[in-house]
Amino acid sequence: MVVFFSCKNSSKEINDFLADQNLPIGVAENINHVYKDSGRVTSRLIAPLLWDYTNRKLNPYSEFPNGVKIVTINRITRDSVTVTGNYAISYDLTRFSEIIGDVVVINHQKNATLNSEQMYWDQKEQYFFTESPFTLYTEKDTLHGVGFESDSSLSNWILNNTNGNFVVDNQEEQNE
Template sequence: MRQKSNFIFFIKPISAIGLILVFLASCKNSSKEINDFLADKNLPVGVAENMNHVYKDSGKVTSRLIAPVFWDFKNRKLNPYSEFPKGVKIVNINRVSRDSVTILGDYAISYEKTRVSEIIGHVVVINHLNGVILNTDQMYWDQKEKYYFTKSPFTIYTETDTLTGVGFESESNLSNWILNNTQGDFIVNQKEK
């Protein structure tokens, strides 16, 4: 009968460091070559899971991005982008007006050069200060202009109204709407002059 033998190998720390250095020195590919290879194979240069990214300006939190999966395709020469294939939640915070807006969607892609993002699938935008909620299936967000727009059907809920239509534009805090093909019951306030 044969007995099984278990072998345990221990590598001294100095030997391990030497082994790693030899391995790294043998790599001849530059980071540009690696990025080009990944781009040719349509692979991301970076991947993150359970992402929770906080953006700050002058030490104050301005937004938070939460995503189960993040793919970084910034290795694309013509149009670098970031992709959120399993959905995204973005919370924008305006400390001056005490306003915050939450954006939710099943999928998102954000283009680095244009700073325009496309959010697709069960898109919900909520202004927590005034209680306005926008629902649509697809929306674009221009981060430079701080502007939302869609040509898809939408529904807007306010404290008193429900509006539906096809085609919507507004500032990123869901104010100053431009609504197309709108229907619904709503109250119009008239100011006397």
């Protein structure tokens, strides 16, 4: 005796089931995603593992449990910024990301490197910030503190609770 079973589920039913079970709708390994604008590469996302939770109704997101590397390229100033971390989560609706664990942000053109254990990235506003301890290395300075804000090119900083050795340029004062 042979019995055949058939089930027919809509993609909505499958998505709802995966969301109810807190399972990703997709899993990708060894991703290397290139973003382009008008035929020019603007950024690259590299990660060993991506869990896709975009089936969530209220707050869809993507999770990178084994780390992430993001390289952004500004086509006007020709500079690039690299962000790496051991874990990341990126929310689709708000375009807000959290990067955790050995976070390193490097502006290659300005030779500036920021290290922290946690960093938030507002992709809409192109803005980094953290309330965690950080170390900022520049060509002349090494600064330590707790609490950091900057544009995504790591150019304009707001530093909180800082200490370290840094050079103050008095040239403007001397010209006045």
